Amino acid sequence: MSSSPFPARFRRPWNEHPLSLPANVLWVFTVLLATGVGLLSDFSILAWLAVVGMTIAATGVTWVVRSTLDSPNVSSKPSDVMKGTSLWKDALRRWRRHQMATASSVVLLTIALACASQHALIHLVPIAMNQRTIDFAPDSFFSLHIDHTRTHEGHTYQPPSSRHWFGTDSLGRDLFARTLFGGGISFLVGLVGTLVSVAIGVSWGATAGYAGGRIDTWMMRAVDILYGLPFLFLVILIMTLVNGLGTIASKAEQRYAEIEMNRAQGDLAQVAALEEKITAEERTALWMTRLFPPIVVVFIAIGLVSWLTMARITRGQVLSLREREFVTAARAIGAGPLRIIFLHIVPNLLGPVIVYSTLTIPEIMLSEAFLSFIGLGISEPSCSWGTLASEGLAGINVIKPRWWLMFYPAAALSISLFCLNFIGDGLRDALDPKGDRR
Amino acid sequence: MTALLDVVNLRTSFPTPSGLVRAVDGVNLKVEPGGSVGIVGESGSGKSVLSLTIMGLVACPPAIITADKIEFEGRDLSHASQAQWRGVRGNRLAMIFQDPMTSLNPFLTVGDQLAEPLIVHRQASAADARNKAKELLQRVGIPAASERLDAYPHQFSGGMRQRVMIAMAMACEPALIIADEPTTALDVTVQAQILDLMREIRESAGTAFVLITHDMGVAAGFCDEINVMYAGRVVERGSTRSIFRDPRHPYTKALLESVPRLDDPPGGRFLPIPGQPPDLTSLPVGCSYAPRCRWVQPGCLETAPTLVPVENDPARTKACFVDMADPKGQV
Ligand SMILES: Nc1ncnc2c1ncn2[C@@H]1O[C@H](COP(=O)(O)OP(=O)(O)O)[C@@H](O)[C@H]1O
Numbered sequence: 001m002s003s004s005p006f007p008a009r010f011r012r013p014w015n016e017h018p019l020s021l022p023a024n025v026l027w028v029f030t031v032l033l034a035t036g037v038g039l040l041s042d043f044s045i046l047a048w049l050a051v052v053g054m055t056i057a058a059t060g061v062t063w064v065v066r067s068t069l070d071s072p073n074v075s076s077k078p079s080d081v082m083k084g085t086s087l088w089k090d091a092l093r094r095w096r097r098h099q100m101a102t103a104s105s106v107v108l109l110t111i112a113l114a115c116a117s118q119h120a121l122i123h124l125v126p127i128a129m130n131q132r133t134i135d136f137a138p139d140s141f142f143s144l145h146i147d148h149t150r151t152h153e154g155h156t157y158q159p160p161s162s163r164h165w166f167g168t169d170s171l172g173r174d175l176f177a178r179t180l181f182g183g184g185i186s187f188l189v190g191l192v193g194t195l196v197s198v199a200i201g202v203s204w205g206a207t208a209g210y211a212g213g214r215i216d217t218w219m220m221r222a223v224d225i226l227y228g229l230p231f232l233f234l235v236i237l238i239m240t241l242v243n244g245l246g247t248i249a250s251k252a253e254q255r256y257a258e259i260e261m262n263r264a265q266g267d268l269a270q271v272a273a274l275e276e277k278i279t280a281e282e283r284t285a286l287w288m289t290r291l292f293p294p295i296v297v298v299f300i301a302i303g304l305v306s307w308l309t310m311a312r313i314t315r316g317q318v319l320s321l322r323e324r325e326f327v328t329a330a331r332a333i334g335a336g337p338l339r340i341i342f343l344h345i346v347p348n349l350l351g352p353v354i355v356y357s358t359l360t361i362p363e364i365m366l367s368e369a370f371l372s373f374i375g376l377g378i379s380e381p382s383c384s385w386g387t388l389a390s391e392g393l394a395g396i397n398v399i400k401p402r403w404w405l406m407f408y409p410a411a412a413l414s415i416s417l418f419c420l421n422f423i424g425d426g427l428r429d430a431l432d433p434k435g436d437r438r
Numbered sequence: 439m440t441a442l443l444d445v446v447n448l449r450t451s452f453p454t455p456s457g458l459v460r461a462v463d464g465v466n467l468k469v470e471p472g473g474s475v476g477i478v479g480e481s482g483s484g485k486s487v488l489s490l491t492i493m494g495l496v497a498c499p500p501a502i503i504t505a506d507k508i509e510f511e512g513r514d515l516s517h518a519s520q521a522q523w524r525g526v527r528g529n530r531l532a533m534i535f536q537d538p539m540t541s542l543n544p545f546l547t548v549g550d551q552l553a554e555p556l557i558v559h560r561q562a563s564a565a566d567a568r569n570k571a572k573e574l575l576q577r578v579g580i581p582a583a584s585e586r587l588d589a590y591p592h593q594f595s596g597g598m599r600q601r602v603m604i605a606m607a608m609a610c611e612p613a614l615i616i617a618d619e620p621t622t623a624l625d626v627t628v629q630a631q632i633l634d635l636m637r638e639i640r641e642s643a644g645t646a647f648v649l650i651t652h653d654m655g656v657a658a659g660f661c662d663e664i665n666v667m668y669a670g671r672v673v674e675r676g677s678t679r680s681i682f683r684d685p686r687h688p689y690t691k692a693l694l695e696s697v698p699r700l701d702d703p704p705g706g707r708f709l710p711i712p713g714q715p716p717d718l719t720s721l722p723v724g725c726s727y728a729p730r731c732r733w734v735q736p737g738c739l740e741t742a743p744t745l746v747p748v749e750n751d752p753a754r755t756k757a758c759f760v761d762m763a764d765p766k767g768q769v
């Protein structure tokens with residue numbers, strides 16, 4: 001590295017280099033943008049210029065990093081062991097060494113932020129299935145790229161272009177907006193489902209592990225039995241029941257609408273006759289679907305079936321933590337059981353639970369996608385990456401390969417799942433207390 | 439003067455699939471205020487179980503604990519509730535563990551852990567506890583105490599962590615500290631420093647110590663009285679001087695001979711104890727040391743000896759039939 005134009009004091013090992021992360025992230029986004037632009041049907045000189053610009057920037061940053069890179073085992077700074085660096089800071093330093101994990105977290109954050117801002121904009125601008133209180137011009141940015149419910153007349157089945165980046169579907173809705181919206185729903189299902197599974201799994205496992213003895217045996221036997229059940233069938237059963245309820249409920253809703261109409265016309269005899277016709281079942285179904293909207297049922301159903309591994313992991317951790325010497329030392333100090341569980345055991349549990357959660361999110365997102373793909377789960381007018389992909393599959397045929405309908409949602413889902421898995425791997429290494437402390 | 443700690447006929451056993459493990463089998467122990475009692479024995483002889491039982495830290499089912507008396511500061515603890523135990527532990531009766539690497543919580547700062555006994559027992563405010571924690575760190579000889587309060591255990595060396603453990607044990611100014619092999623995990627120079635620190639605390643604060651060790655040398659430097667433990671029983675008891683000068687139990691003699699000494703002639707006698715410690719699930723009918731004993735007599739295999747005063751020295755007791763000076767003069 002004698003040819004480096006930079007003085008030696010600028011040299012940094014990879015995980016301390018301030019530009020290492022930007023270099024990686026720039027390359028990832030350059031590739032993503034180039035793919036996106038390359039798939040547009042009309043030539044767009046501005047987009048190509050952006051791709052070229054990003055490529056130049058990425059090359060430049062990479063060159064700077066390469067020429068100031070120090071070998072990783074020579075620390076440039078004297079170790080600051082005695083300054084109160086916490087375990088979390090140590091973990092962060094180990095995490096920064098994982099290039100895939102750091103780059104993945106940036107990509108995932110970008111996707112999640114884009115989806116979240118689409119949802120935010122949609123809710124800020126009140127629209128409900130084409131009943132807008134504010135009407136945007138058909139060619140405005142909001143209508144073209146944000147509003148996932150607007151049907152662009154004469155623009156059905158458009159391939160990706162500089163007007164509709166990801167193309168349009170059979171109703172002329174912009175697929176970019178729908179992909180963002182579906183992503184929001186997918187992430188929501190993944191997060192809430194994981195929270196449900198963490199809540200159940202951690203409390204079940206921690207209780208079993210801390211109680212020990214017979215209670216532990218019975219609680220874990222229950223988990224073993226549940227492991228043996230074909231869970232997908234259970235979820236499918238639940239979802240089918242919910243869908244059936246939904247059909248009855250929508251019938252009831254129609255009747256109520258009819259009643260309202262008659263009442264407005266003053267036809268009281270007809271109102272009474274119609275009210276007579278509404279059965280108790282229909283009332284219950286309506287009440288149930290209002291209480292548990294389908295999306296909530298998806299959260300609960302998936303969360304309910306994915307806590308088993310979490311319970312096992314937690315129980316194993318608590319069993320070994322309970323016997324650790326520092327727990328005995330805490331008892332020797334006179335600390336009570338609550339203090340020991342919450343001050344001494346739970347923080348030591350956090351690492352594995354966080355790691356396993358990051359691996360549960362993609363699992364649950366995938367289950368949701370699968371359920372939606374086979375027609376259960378999220379239903380119109382809402383959508384998720386799973387439903388979009390399944391609609392896309394229906395739209396594909398040999399004569400007119402409308403590949404974009406399936407390609408973009410599926411690609412977004414795959415990229416997110418990749419990222420989550422890499423992040424999980426990185427976290428596992430970073431949060432491992434036995435990892436080296438350099 | 440009444441004893442600070444008076445334990446009579448303490449038994450702790452663990453039911454296991456291969457039988458009942460009698461880890462502590464009828465031990466008597468008396469500690470005077472400000473005294474220092476050593477418990478010495480090979481590993482596996484039940485020293486840790488004894489100390490944990492005295493601390494009330496052995497979970498009672500599955501373990502089976504019986505005692506005629508466990509009296510501490512005039513209070514009988516053998517029937518104490520968990521809440522009563524918690525009030526004593528860390529407050530009047532504290533413990534130092536063997537491995538300072540694992541007995542501190544890796545996720546809490548040293549300051550937080552030092553403050554814990556004060557918060558639990560004295561209901562100290564966070565600021566008070568922090569101040570006291572700083573004083574404690576200074577007291578045990580850790581320099582730059584105020585900065586180190588916010589450090590995590592992994593940033594401390596083994597010796598410094600053991601100092602932190604000692605500071606934690608001292609936090610509420612207990613009357614008795616039980617130290618279970620406090621120096622075993624440390625290297626020799628640090629061992630001496632830690633023992634010096636404990637000795638200094640004993641002299642300045644008047645805290646009594648029970649020092650548990652497998653190292654006769656460590657016990658000799660620290661204790662006034664030594665109990666030699668073998669297979670869950672105390673086999674010999676006496677003042678440190680008398681035990682060292684004139685061991686009366688073959689096991690004590692063997693222990694002393696197995697310690698290399700500076701005044702040993704080169705190539706001279708340095709004898710490891712032959713054989714293995716006995717299986718605690720099936721102790722022999724007679725003396726449990728008999729299978730390894732150089733002075734074994736036929737009578738030793740038939741009845742187990744009890745702890746009786748040595749003829750010419752009433753302060754000393756031993757559990758052995760043999761007079762080593764004259765093996766034929768068996769009782
Ligand atoms: N929880 C337990 N269950 C069964 N056996 C035990 C338990 N704790 C200790 N023991 C047994 O008790 C004996 C004494 O152990 P210990 O007190 O740790 O010896 P040491 O003198 O080395 O401290 C050992 O044989 C050990 O196997």
Ligand SMILES: [Mg+2]
Nearest residue numbers: 485486618619
């Ligand atoms: Mg021990």
